[in-house]
Amino acid sequence: MNLDAKVPGGPLEDKWDRHKKDLRLVSPANKRKFDVIIVGSGLAGASAAASLAELGYNVSCFCFQDSPRRAHSIAAQGGINAAKNYQNDGDSSWRLFHDTIKGGDFRAREGNVYRLAQVSANIIDQCVAQGVPFAREYGGLLANRSFGGAQVSRTFYARGQTGQQLLIGAYQALERQIGKGTVTMYSRHEMLELVVVNGRARGIVARDLVTGEMQSFAAHTVVLGTGGYGNAFYLSTNAKGCNVTAAYRAYKKGAGFANPCFTQIHPTCIPVAGDFQSKLTLMSESLRNDGRVWVPKRAGDTRKPADIPEAERDYYLERKYPSYGNLAPRDIASRAAKEACDDGLGVGPGGRGVFLDFSSAIKRLGEDTIRERYGNLFEMYERITDENPYQTPMRIYPAVHYTMGGLWVDYNLMSNLPGLHVIGEANFSDHGANRLGASALMQGLADGYFILPYTIGDYLAGAKLEAVDTSHQAFRDAETEANARLGKLLAIDGTRSVDSFHKELGHILWEKCGMARDRAGLQEALARIPALRAEFWENVKVPGSAETLNQSLEKAGRVADFLEFGELMCSDALIREESCGGHFRTEYQTEDGEALRDDDRFAHAAVWEYQGENQTPVRHIEPLTFEFVKLATRSYK
Amino acid sequence: MKLTLKVWRQPGPKATGKFVQYSTTADEHMSFLEMLDVVNEELLAKGDEPIAFDHDCREGICGSCALMINGAPHGPRKATTTCQLHMRTFKDGDTIVIEPWRAAAFPVLRDLVVDRTALDRIIAVGGYISAPTGSAQDGNAIPIPKEDSDLAMDAASCIGCGACVAACPNASAMLFTAAKVSHLGRLPQGQPERDRRVLAMVQQMDEEGFGGCTNYGECQEACPKDISVENIARMNRDWVRATLSDRGEAVASAGTG
Numbered sequence: 035m036n037l038d039a040k041v042p043g044g045p046l047e048d049k050w051d052r053h054k055k056d057l058r059l060v061s062p063a064n065k066r067k068f069d070v071i072i073v074g075s076g077l078a079g080a081s082a083a084a085s086l087a088e089l090g091y092n093v094s095c096f097c098f099q100d101s102p103r104r105a106h107s108i109a110a111q112g113g114i115n116a117a118k119n120y121q122n123d124g125d126s127s128w129r130l131f132h133d134t135i136k137g138g139d140f141r142a143r144e145g146n147v148y149r150l151a152q153v154s155a156n157i158i159d160q161c162v163a164q165g166v167p168f169a170r171e172y173g174g175l176l177a178n179r180s181f182g183g184a185q186v187s188r189t190f191y192a193r194g195q196t197g198q199q200l201l202i203g204a205y206q207a208l209e210r211q212i213g214k215g216t217v218t219m220y221s222r223h224e225m226l227e228l229v230v231v232n233g234r235a236r237g238i239v240a241r242d243l244v245t246g247e248m249q250s251f252a253a254h255t256v257v258l259g260t261g262g263y264g265n266a267f268y269l270s271t272n273a274k275g276c277n278v279t280a281a282y283r284a285y286k287k288g289a290g291f292a293n294p295c296f297t298q299i300h301p302t303c304i305p306v307a308g309d310f311q312s313k314l315t316l317m318s319e320s321l322r323n324d325g326r327v328w329v330p331k332r333a334g335d336t337r338k339p340a341d342i343p344e345a346e347r348d349y350y351l352e353r354k355y356p357s358y359g360n361l362a363p364r365d366i367a368s369r370a371a372k373e374a375c376d377d378g379l380g381v382g383p384g385g386r387g388v389f390l391d392f393s394s395a396i397k398r399l400g401e402d403t404i405r406e407r408y409g410n411l412f413e414m415y416e417r418i419t420d421e422n423p424y425q426t427p428m429r430i431y432p433a434v435h436y437t438m439g440g441l442w443v444d445y446n447l448m449s450n451l452p453g454l455h456v457i458g459e460a461n462f463s464d465h466g467a468n469r470l471g472a473s474a475l476m477q478g479l480a481d482g483y484f485i486l487p488y489t490i491g492d493y494l495a496g497a498k499l500e501a502v503d504t505s506h507q508a509f510r511d512a513e514t515e516a517n518a519r520l521g522k523l524l525a526i527d528g529t530r531s532v533d534s535f536h537k538e539l540g541h542i543l544w545e546k547c548g549m550a551r552d553r554a555g556l557q558e559a560l561a562r563i564p565a566l567r568a569e570f571w572e573n574v575k576v577p578g579s580a581e582t583l584n585q586s587l588e589k590a591g592r593v594a595d596f597l598e599f600g601e602l603m604c605s606d607a608l609i610r611e612e613s614c615g616g617h618f619r620t621e622y623q624t625e626d627g628e629a630l631r632d633d634d635r636f637a638h639a640a641v642w643e644y645q646g647e648n649q650t651p652v653r654h655i656e657p658l659t660f661e662f663v664k665l666a667t668r669s670y671k
Numbered sequence: 672m673k674l675t676l677k678v679w680r681q682p683g684p685k686a687t688g689k690f691v692q693y694s695t696t697a698d699e700h701m702s703f704l705e706m707l708d709v710v711n712e713e714l715l716a717k718g719d720e721p722i723a724f725d726h727d728c729r730e731g732i733c734g735s736c737a738l739m740i741n742g743a744p745h746g747p748r749k750a751t752t753t754c755q756l757h758m759r760t761f762k763d764g765d766t767i768v769i770e771p772w773r774a775a776a777f778p779v780l781r782d783l784v785v786d787r788t789a790l791d792r793i794i795a796v797g798g799y800i801s802a803p804t805g806s807a808q809d810g811n812a813i814p815i816p817k818e819d820s821d822l823a824m825d826a827a828s829c830i831g832c833g834a835c836v837a838a839c840p841n842a843s844a845m846l847f848t849a850a851k852v853s854h855l856g857r858l859p860q861g862q863p864e865r866d867r868r869v870l871a872m873v874q875q876m877d878e879e880g881f882g883g884c885t886n887y888g889e890c891q892e893a894c895p896k897d898i899s900v901e902n903i904a905r906m907n908r909d910w911v912r913a914t915l916s917d918r919g920e921a922v923a924s925a926g927t928g
């Protein structure tokens with residue numbers, strides 16, 4: 035497997051500019067002769083589709099929802115980072131770069147991360163020009179706030195609906211191109227196979243989710259912007275449709291899957307209420323700007339929070355991490371909450387919760403200011419829990435939120451499979467082992483607006499691509515394969531529902547490969563998952579047919595992929611004998627319980643290569659070298 | 672709590688539909704969609720096909736979920752999507768009628784799932800600011816009064832769910848379209864295309880088969896995001912202004928969607 039990252043040499047600040055100079059161009063007259071398939075219409079996919087169509091390429095865009103506007107990106111609440119230094123608090127591309135590398139526990143590529151920090155400023159400009167109504171100060175200038183893991187105010191936001199507004203900006207740019215006929219949109223279409231011809235990605239097979247028809251689409255290059263796989267855990271903050279299918283099928287066709295064990299757990303979610311629970315709701319991390327996290331000092335203290343005096347409360351984040359306090363990064367805040375609950379100090383039903391308390395902020399700033407800042411989040415919390423957070427502290431608990439692993443890509447965002455580009459959360463990204471808040475939106479839009487439009491031209495200008503259309507045998511084979519899989523799922527006619535398998539898998543992954551992992555647990559998971567998968571293929575019940583809108587069948591296909599992918603996650607976690615970011619192996623920690631990295635053995639991205647059905651995949655590595663920052667222990671104390 | 676459900680079942684776009692009655696037991700902490708998940712598991716266990724319904728984020732923001740509950744889009748709670756509606760809103764022994772959005776422009780695909788792509792086509796003819804990637808000036812180059820940007824945000828918070836259409840006796844898409852027109856029209860960046868935008872979007876709305884607005888105000892009542900009918904008045908003013916300034920040619924070149 036060729037893992038040449040293609041990061042240009044030379045000074046960090048000049049890499050991207052120099053690279054842009056070297057990238058080959060496609061002449062305007064030739065651009066429309068190139069067909070580009072983009073799977074996904076989230077921030078990454080929609081921004082890429084709109085930008086490439088503006089350049090003149092012939093674009094087809096796919097999503098499984100009924101409209102591109104409903105992609106999971108719509109749900110992001112808190113904000114997007116950019117190194118604008120509008121607040122004059124000392125921010126710079128360098129500082130954003132440094133925070134991101136450090137926040138990711140030194141498991142990201144320097145060159146990529148610096149570029150991300152550099153283009154972040156353009157993203158805000160682009161979005162403002164599109165009409166994204168970012169929060170403003172009374173003077174008319176853009177407002178900022180801070181987010182976990184940063185000591186500067188560099189987060190831009192649109193109330194608690196930042197993802198929605200950014201996506202609507204990109205969606206509108208996309209719709210504009212659809213209106214002009216330069217993008218053909220296929221909504222309610224699910225990609226089920228990647229088609230490879232002569233070693234290059236040349237198309238996809240997708241199912242029309244309304245008619246059930248299997249269709250082939252050929253192109254010169256394929257872009258995946260299909261999001262993350264957090265739903266492998268069943269309960270997560272992800273939208274219900276989020277899945278790993280597209281990335282996993284590409285993996286099976288030869289694309290390397292990098293760092294599958296890196297999952298981000300978000301510290302501020304509404305705790306689980308019962309067995310029927312279908313998803314977990316995130317409360318934006320921005321709440322930690324004003325909310326203080328605490329638990330009672332005494333285990334089993336069932337008094338109302340207001341009746342617990344100050345002296346009997348443990349503001350554990352402020353105590354343990356005085357310089358960041360409640361704004362400690364996500365992995366640290368999550369683990370600290372779990373520890374408090376494991377020690378029996380948790381609050382609420384089942385003791386799986388900690389308080390997020392706004393009473394001192396309300397005293398200091400007044401209820402109106404708090405309402406102005408977080409009103410819609412408070413409302414959402416009340417709607418779900420029936421408790422009023424203006425009067426009593428919120429209860430929060432960590433939940434699976436984001437996945438840093440994904441298909442491996444080089445500096446040009448191309449996987450090791452030529453012609454397959456991967457953007458946004460679907461690639462293994464620039465976040466390392468842990469993603470800081472407000473940086474996924476930034477990365478999705480950086481990839482789609484400002485990086486891919488340059489690098490894809492280089493690929494198309496340089497590759498000698500023969501004419502391929504959907505009559506090619508590779509498409510027939512891929513369609514046959516996809517149809518056979520659906521047929522098989524429908525034919526099993528067992529007794530257990532798809533959801534019951536998904537829940538069981540999710541339970542294994544959360545317990546054994548969640549916030550904390552150890553060797554024995556991972557080995558147990560690696561024994562239980564194949565058994566569960568075997569039962570799935572013998573006993574799942576999928577009603578209906580493949581010729582209609584069949585939501586059970588859609589779910590079954592996604593869960594089938596999760597059942598294979600879950601094993602890859604655990605294998606990856608087992609081999610990585612260190613703790614870093616969202617990957618915490620309990621065997622590897624310092625005396626005071628902090629993550630213990632092993633840079634000598636693991637300063638690399640682990641990239642898995644598929645070897646065929648029931649074969650153990652091969653683990654390759656891309657060594658990570660740190661030329662510009664010093665590898666240091668991450669400390670937020 | 673014990674519930675009786677009367678659910679619209681329709682196997683496909685051309686098939687005839689009918690109400691089917693189910694009984695189930697729900698927990699008050701469940702969301703409405705979680706209650707349906709449980710019903711679907713029960714149907715599956717009996718060998719029946721589960722009820723098809725659209726949903727994704729389950730956080731009230733994607734606009735996917737779309738159920739007519741006891742005659743009200745998204746159910747009885749004000750400013751609340753179906754996915755954010757909790758069973759504590761209902762009482763033990765209640766009968767709940769669940770239907771798809773009903774509007775000629777929203778054909779039923781299956782059970783409770785309808786086709787709302789007409790809303791996308793309204794956006795495609797002009798619901799945007801033409802700002803190609805890479806040419807933007809600094810974001811702070813044009814200060815925008817906080818009030819304007821707040822009002823733009825109010826309108827921009829529309830989730831495109833179509834409840835306004837479903838609630839309207841005329842099946843009008845005025846609130847949805849007006850929200851977009853207001854969002855972009857409140858911002859300095861939206862001014863150059865303001866006239867052609869409103870003309871093109873209103874024309875497309877008619878072509879899609881949505882009805883006209885006769886001021887019932889049901890849309891605002893049903894809107895899960897509290898979008899105000901004031902936006903409709905603004906859109907009408909903009910439309911009149913645009914028509915009077917005779918920019919007809921702009922519509923012709925705005926694309927067909």
Ligand SMILES: Cc1cc2nc3c(=O)[nH]c(=O)nc-3n(C[C@H](O)[C@H](O)[C@H](O)COP(=O)(O)OP(=O)(O)OC[C@H]3O[C@@H](n4cnc5c(N)ncnc54)[C@H](O)[C@@H]3O)c2cc1C
Pocket residue numbers: 073074075076077078079096097098099102105106107108109110111112113114196197223224225226259260261262271272273276277279280316435436457458459460471472473474475476478
């Ligand atoms: C509740 C929540 C809050 C968040 N808040 C923040 C925040 O404040 N700041 C921040 O930076 N990040 C935040 N994030 C993370 C961020 O929203 C996501 O990482 C990011 O939006 C992912 O964008 P994307 O374009 O890569 O993928 P997505 O938006 O997930 O889009 C995936 C697209 O791929 C399509 N797709 C997937 N599979 C297929 C298939 N097989 N066939 C066809 N189409 C397919 C989908 O239809 C969709 O269009 C948040 C995430 C959540 C869950």
Ligand code: SF4
Pocket residue numbers: 828829830831832833834835836846847850890893894895896897898
């Ligand atoms: S205006 Fe309200 S009801 Fe209509 S689509 Fe938008 S959010 Fe839904």
Ligand code: FES
Pocket residue numbers: 725726727728729730731732733734735736752753754755
């Ligand atoms: S499921 Fe997204 S708004 Fe209800």
